[in-house]
Amino acid sequence: MRKMSPARITVILLTAVVVFLPIGLLCWQSLLDAPFFQAQKHLGLDAYRFIFDDPDFKRSFLNSLYISCGMGLIAVPLGGVLAFLMVRTDLPGRKWIEPLLLIPVFVSPMILCFGYTVAVGPVGFVSLWTERLVGSVPWNLYSMTSIVLIAGLSHVPHVYLYTASALRSLSSDVEEAARVAGAGPLRVAATVSLPMVMPALLYSGVLVFFLGFQIFGLALVLGDPEGHLVLATYLYKLTNKLGVPSYHLMAAVAMCIVGITVPMVLSQRFLLRNAHKYITLKGKGARQRSLPLGGWRWVAITLVLAWLVLTVIVPVSGVVFRAFVTNWGEGVTFREAFTLDNFKAVFEQTNLMRGVTNTVLLGVFGGGLSVICFAFIGLSAHRKDNGWTRLLDYTVMTPRAIPGLLAGLAFLWVFLFFPPLVPFRKTLVSLWLAYTVVWLAYGMRLISTSLLQVGPELEESARVTGANPGQVNRHITLPLIRYGLLASWLMIFMIFEREYSTGVYLLGPGTEVIGSLMVSLWGAGAIDIISALSFINILLVSAGMGIALRYGVKLHD
Amino acid sequence: MTDIELSVQDLHVTLGQNHILKGVSLEVNRGEIVALLGPSGSGKTTLLRAIAGLELPTQGSLRIGEQTVFDSAQKIEVSVEKRALGFVFQSYALWPHRTVYQNVAYGLKLRKIPAAEIKERVQTVLDNLGLGELGERHPHQLSGGQQQRVALARSLVYNPRVILLDEPLSNLDAKLREEARIWLRQLIIKLDLSAVCVTHDQAEAMAMADKVVLLKDGVIEQAGTPQEMYGEPQSLFVAEFMGANNTIKGRIAELDGDFARIEGEGWALRGRLRSSLKVGDEATAVVRLERIKMVPAAKENALRLPLTASVYLGSSWEYIFDLAGTSLRGYGGEAMPPGEHLVEIPAEHLWLF
Numbered sequence: 001m002r003k004m005s006p007a008r009i010t011v012i013l014l015t016a017v018v019v020f021l022p023i024g025l026l027c028w029q030s031l032l033d034a035p036f037f038q039a040q041k042h043l044g045l046d047a048y049r050f051i052f053d054d055p056d057f058k059r060s061f062l063n064s065l066y067i068s069c070g071m072g073l074i075a076v077p078l079g080g081v082l083a084f085l086m087v088r089t090d091l092p093g094r095k096w097i098e099p100l101l102l103i104p105v106f107v108s109p110m111i112l113c114f115g116y117t118v119a120v121g122p123v124g125f126v127s128l129w130t131e132r133l134v135g136s137v138p139w140n141l142y143s144m145t146s147i148v149l150i151a152g153l154s155h156v157p158h159v160y161l162y163t164a165s166a167l168r169s170l171s172s173d174v175e176e177a178a179r180v181a182g183a184g185p186l187r188v189a190a191t192v193s194l195p196m197v198m199p200a201l202l203y204s205g206v207l208v209f210f211l212g213f214q215i216f217g218l219a220l221v222l223g224d225p226e227g228h229l230v231l232a233t234y235l236y237k238l239t240n241k242l243g244v245p246s247y248h249l250m251a252a253v254a255m256c257i258v259g260i261t262v263p264m265v266l267s268q269r270f271l272l273r274n275a276h277k278y279i280t281l282k283g284k285g286a287r288q289r290s291l292p293l294g295g296w297r298w299v300a301i302t303l304v305l306a307w308l309v310l311t312v313i314v315p316v317s318g319v320v321f322r323a324f325v326t327n328w329g330e331g332v333t334f335r336e337a338f339t340l341d342n343f344k345a346v347f348e349q350t351n352l353m354r355g356v357t358n359t360v361l362l363g364v365f366g367g368g369l370s371v372i373c374f375a376f377i378g379l380s381a382h383r384k385d386n387g388w389t390r391l392l393d394y395t396v397m398t399p400r401a402i403p404g405l406l407a408g409l410a411f412l413w414v415f416l417f418f419p420p421l422v423p424f425r426k427t428l429v430s431l432w433l434a435y436t437v438v439w440l441a442y443g444m445r446l447i448s449t450s451l452l453q454v455g456p457e458l459e460e461s462a463r464v465t466g467a468n469p470g471q472v473n474r475h476i477t478l479p480l481i482r483y484g485l486l487a488s489w490l491m492i493f494m495i496f497e498r499e500y501s502t503g504v505y506l507l508g509p510g511t512e513v514i515g516s517l518m519v520s521l522w523g524a525g526a527i528d529i530i531s532a533l534s535f536i537n538i539l540l541v542s543a544g545m546g547i548a549l550r551y552g553v554k555l556h557d
Numbered sequence: 558m559t560d561i562e563l564s565v566q567d568l569h570v571t572l573g574q575n576h577i578l579k580g581v582s583l584e585v586n587r588g589e590i591v592a593l594l595g596p597s598g599s600g601k602t603t604l605l606r607a608i609a610g611l612e613l614p615t616q617g618s619l620r621i622g623e624q625t626v627f628d629s630a631q632k633i634e635v636s637v638e639k640r641a642l643g644f645v646f647q648s649y650a651l652w653p654h655r656t657v658y659q660n661v662a663y664g665l666k667l668r669k670i671p672a673a674e675i676k677e678r679v680q681t682v683l684d685n686l687g688l689g690e691l692g693e694r695h696p697h698q699l700s701g702g703q704q705q706r707v708a709l710a711r712s713l714v715y716n717p718r719v720i721l722l723d724e725p726l727s728n729l730d731a732k733l734r735e736e737a738r739i740w741l742r743q744l745i746i747k748l749d750l751s752a753v754c755v756t757h758d759q760a761e762a763m764a765m766a767d768k769v770v771l772l773k774d775g776v777i778e779q780a781g782t783p784q785e786m787y788g789e790p791q792s793l794f795v796a797e798f799m800g801a802n803n804t805i806k807g808r809i810a811e812l813d814g815d816f817a818r819i820e821g822e823g824w825a826l827r828g829r830l831r832s833s834l835k836v837g838d839e840a841t842a843v844v845r846l847e848r849i850k851m852v853p854a855a856k857e858n859a860l861r862l863p864l865t866a867s868v869y870l871g872s873s874w875e876y877i878f879d880l881a882g883t884s885l886r887g888y889g890g891e892a893m894p895p896g897e898h899l900v901e902i903p904a905e906h907l908w909l910f
Contacts, residue, residue: 457650460611463637464644465664465711475663479654 022410030251068212074152079159110217115315166200355512404502450484568617592766643712643720828907849887
């Protein structure tokens with residue numbers, strides 16, 4: 001193997017430091033009995049002993065486990081069925097359904113859950129209509145069952161994306177071969193199609209399971225009224241509970257979450273190696289014929305629409321509705337409650353207004369800058385396979401295991417106590433860095449997808465023609481992936497608009513963003529303002545999706 | 558002053574766990590076209606890429622002209638871009654985001670040639686290759702043959718002394734390929750270049766090259782002029798690779814100087830010894846299809862064989878005879894009736910391995 005140039009090694013080492021330093025800090029802090037910046041501190045397991053003795057922690061852990069399992073049981077079969085219907089059958093209206101499926105991926109769970117409380121909460125408008133019709137509300141939004149159900153339904157798209165991409169890359173002639181060999185359609189599905197997408201289903205199952213342990217906004221909004229805690233909300237409420245910020249306890253909880261998610265992320269890596277073992281044909285070679293559903297199409301479309309209504313339309317309409325009324329409850333009509341005051345309030349309060357501007361700035365410019373960083377990181381490992389690139393692989397993968405809330409906390413500490421970074425603490429720089437690290441894995445996947453499409457001989461021919469590696473990057477590789485980079489920018493923009501948990505601990509004057517403002521306003525119960533902010537946030541994400549659809553940017557791989 | 562433009566000494570290349578090249582030595586003289594021939598996996602493309610600097614050898618040395626570009630003992634490695642070679646990729650590797658003109662001009666731009674001169678030189682090379690009007694097109698707007706010529710123009714424009722071609726004709730259709738190999742040979746001779754060309758097609762290698770190098774499992778099996786390679790193969794592998802053959806298994810019955818008698822079930826033939834064989838050894842007799850002759854009267858090395866099939870090929874007929882269970886094929890000018898025929902296998906052309 002050829003030696004790595006110093007520039008590449010620098011990029012890789014820098015990435016590793018930016019990712020592992022904050023996590024290392026969390027880990028070290030969890031082993032201390034006092035804040036790490038205090039002189040008086042001792043190594044020990046006191047923090048862990050404390051939280052393991054706390055019955056609230058035990059309950060939160062069990063709740064998280066319950067939610068994760070439930071999510072898997074709901075999201076994996078539904079996502080698989082949805083993928084099959086969308087990719088392999090003549091389901092009517094597939095073109096229109098496709099972008100709608102992705103809404104739960106790009107709209108923050110904070111907003112969706114807020115929408116649920118407005119629509120189907122105890123005094124939600126759907127609940128009130130139902131009560132008028134049948135006399136009572138037959139559901140309780142704040143019960144654990146509802147939380148699991150909503151978590152499961154809103155993670156269906158994650159399973160859908162992986163399974164659909166696996167199904168797309170399977171040529172339908174393997175199924176046709178089974179048909180010709182004498183197998184009926186059901187037998188084909190059971191013995192050929194299903195086993196071939198099994199690795200993808202398994203992979204997304206693990207994904208959903210560890211996302212379950214990372215759930216924060218959903219449990220914050222829906223778990224609060226009846227006091228259901230999960231690990232992330234337990235961490236968040238720890239300060240309130242004890243009255244003082246107890247760094248070592250927070251770090252210990254963080255390490256518990258990371259201890260569960262890291263092995264899962266690692267196991268995904270193993271599964272991914274298997275996920276592609278059946279995929280022999282790709283690109284144009286994979287011909288697809290859709291299966292005629294016949295009479296079943298109405299059953300199928302009803303199922304898909306029911307999911308859409310429950311997961312997308314109900315909460316989003318709830319948010320939109322609430323943004324334009326002063327208050328809502330029994331006996332209030334929309335006409336007399338209609339108002340624009342909620343938005344006026346946002347525009348009048350400087351910190352809220354700054355939050356909106358910051359969100360846009362962070363998405364547009366921060367997102368662009370992140371894509372540039374991701375491109376540098378991608379190029380540093382491009383066409384290399386050695387110890388350095390393996391280090392980078394693990395570095396890039398690690399943030400997937402770190403929930404945004406914890407990453408934000410770790411970065412807060414880094415920015416508070418690492419002298420050269422202190423001046424940036426109250427600027428968007430701190431937020432941007434945390435966002436970039438949290439979405440590193442996602443961004444790198446976007447970039448490497450583009451990079452993989454560049455044929456190696458296009459770069460080699462430039463080398464032979466007389467270009468040095470830097471010139472090859474500038475003249476050949478980067479120009480060839482320019483559309484991929486623009487598309488990545490758009491995706492990162494949407495993801496940055498959506499992000500809410502990473503900014504929670506970094507929230508301060510100058511670093512407000514819509515997402516973290518909503519979390520803090522939720523604590524204060526400022527429903528009017530939250531609904532207006534949610535509406536603005538949905539508009540921003542929709543703008544991104546609109547551009548993506550207009551220019552044919554693929555919203556997934 | 559030496560005439561050797563390219564010299565490869567004891568080159569070893571390992572890719573991952575695989576030892577691809579196991580000590581290859583090769584010299585290319587000025588103005589010479591060398592074809593690297595071999596089955597897939599023999600290491601011919603790896604050798605070409607190692608010469609270009611795209612693969613890093615583990616051992617050996619490489620010299621281009623007077624300059625040593627790689628030497629494992631002296632720890633010399635000149636990077637790819639400084640070797641000043643031309644390289645035509647199998648897929649042509651034209652940059653899709655650049656026009657034909659920009660593709661060709663890139664090498665000159667990197668060499669900081671003044672703009673006016675670039676323009677002139679690019680136009681000249683495009684004109685020479687019959688691409689004069691296509692400068693503003695993008696690669697995807699060109700036919701396969703045009704793309705191949707653009708790739709060639711791109712690697713010729715900065716006047717490299719050695720040009721490397723990786724299966725340059727394999728993406729052309731059969732008819733075009735036969736024209737292109739003659740055209741390509743004439744172009745390389747006209748420009749007084751040295752060329753190394755990888756191919757898996759022995760006919761193409763013989764048509765294009767002054768010297769053919771046959772690789773097998775990472776070592777050179779035999780190297781020589783096309784005539785030597787076809788007419789004087791030194792091993793069964795070379796004999797079988799270089800042409801269309803009949804092979805007959807038998808046992809050596811008698812030695813007679815350079816010749817020997819080989820026998821099988823119900824037949825005996827005289828052939829030329831091409832490897833050291835003793836009486837009683839199992840041996841393989843090889844004869845080119847075109848050496849099989851029909852003869853009217855019995856003579857030495859003529860066998861009376863039943864005709865099992867004859868196939869009309871247009872320009873000729875192909876006959877298939879049965880020789881003790883193996884088929885013996887030959888060509889002839891006219892249709893032959895079924896039945897037994899006298900078939901001569903000249904001893905001079907029956908090689909025993």
